[in-house]
């Protein structure tokens with residue numbers, strides 16, 4: 198049994214989507230980051246960086262923080278959504294690192310300067326929008342010849358998709374990146390993605406589907 202500590206954010210949804218895809222039993226603990234629940238002593242024991250998502254695996258007694266590490270931990274544990282072949286596995290690691298180090302943080306800065314604090318700094322909003330557009334162009338090129346980022350549907354798609362679902366917040370016209378838009382709709386139609394999106398709370402219709 199896996200305990201999932203999460204909130205209705207892209208990083209949280211990566212893990213609920215994977216758990217839904219795996220079809221395993223898991224228990225959800227909602228950590229309301231708007232109310233500061235991520236700073237509670239009990240939560241810090243499994244997530245010392247005071248961020249969601251985090252998991253506790255009752256089978257192994259291990260806790261894991263950081264969405265990329267959690268995706269890898271679960272994919273390796275269940276031998277699903279990650280290739281066993283070294284070359285293809287390295288590609289998955291490559292694009293997972295691209296997401297956790299670039300696509301996520303840059304879009305997150307876009308949310309800060311263009312959504313939550315619009316107008317506070319035109320310079321910062323423009324800087325992160327430009328970089329977001331560059332990253333969408335990179336992803337669009339990658340998806341030019343394939344249905345999923347690393348050919349087969351994998352934890353990389355689960356890592357990127359929840360961030361793309363916030364395209365309105367980072368002011369990206371997703372339709373201007375047709376390969377990304379088609380991939381976004383393809384992934385978004387999956388039952389597990391639709392279920393995982395609404396964990397821990399139902400948040401209304403998924404944008405763009």
Ligand SMILES: N[C@@H](CCC(=O)N[C@@H](CS)C(=O)NCC(=O)O)C(=O)O
Nearest residue numbers: 206208230247248249250263264265
């Ligand atoms: N690098 C971390 C980032 C996690 C993250 O930024 N979580 C946000 C929500 S998406 C959070 O918990 N924020 C609360 C805070 O910063 O206090 C990961 O990929 O898991």
